[in-house]
Amino acid sequence: MLRGRRKQDGSATSVAVIGLGRFGGSLASELARSGTEVLGVDADEDTVQGLNGVLTHVVRADSTRQAALDQLGVADFDRVVVGIGSDIQASILTCSLLKRMGVRSIWAKAISEQHGLILEQLGIDHVIYPEADMGRRVAHLVRGSMLDYVEFDEDLVVAKTVAPREIVGKSLEESAVRRKHGITIVKIKGADGRWHSAGATSVVAEGDTLIVIGPVERTERFAALL
Structure with a gap:
């Protein structure tokens, strides 16, 4: 089980990034370069292998399964970013599980207004529209x-x-x-x-x-x- 470290001043020293496509992979790599402890999670083995040695930890796992998220200790990280975009169902289910697990700070990518609205209704703290922005x-x-x-x-x-x-x-x-x-x-x-x-x-x-x-x-x- 991986454990993130929390800082007392509100800044994040540990971030879990779920979904390592163009957005998530770039975000995770930049966080790692800045000295942040980064756990990268993706369902694709090639994507995971491509970031091996770049991120602090990178794991192939199904983020729609709570058992997998529990095993990785995702809830112990300061912040969690859900970068899943192509599979809206996986994005929504992952975010729902994170809320149920009591993750305190969740950032999630939305690929449409409808997608973003559902994430907001789930109570996601920060909904990001990278392509639109x-x-x-x-x-x-x-x-x-x-x-x-x-x-x-x-x-x-x-x-x-x-x-x-x-x-x-x-x-x-x-x-x-x-x-x-x-x-x-x-x-x-x-x-x-x-x-x-x-x-x-x-x-x-x-x-x-x-x-x-x-x-x-x-x-x-x-x-x-x-």
Whole structure:
């Protein structure tokens, strides 16, 4: 039986990832690279073998059987991620078993709104829509001039963009970016290649990269400035 270790500060040192396809496998590998103890579980032997030596533990098992989850000690991990997408029935049954076992923090991938609704009705803590989220993110990048884009709420985004000409050579107080454009510049990356916190006296130079936060439309319009 595998045992996860719990931290007292609320962060996770151990995560079980069930379903090691493109999403689950990538997630589990990144967690392992960051030093997290990772148990990977998948029903496919080739998938399991491919991650052997990458994850802390990787096991071939049927996650729709409670006996298998009990034997692996899944409930002892800080968090459990269900990355099963192609088999909705297996995803729902696995999540239902995890809830019944008293797993405290469950994250689950949904491949459709209907799938996500069922997971929410089961009481899953975090329902993830990776394909839909990535599609929205890429759409904003393709449509605009932003270098990167992260959506935090329906109308709140953080974006990376190149400093527009109208604010070059001015301090943020002089350029009045917040008043004129309704966005806030929080970080500036200058010629030294390092990120610096932005304040009222920060002066923007040509070619600087900015991290800005604000509503979607206003952020896109600011990033589109030349």
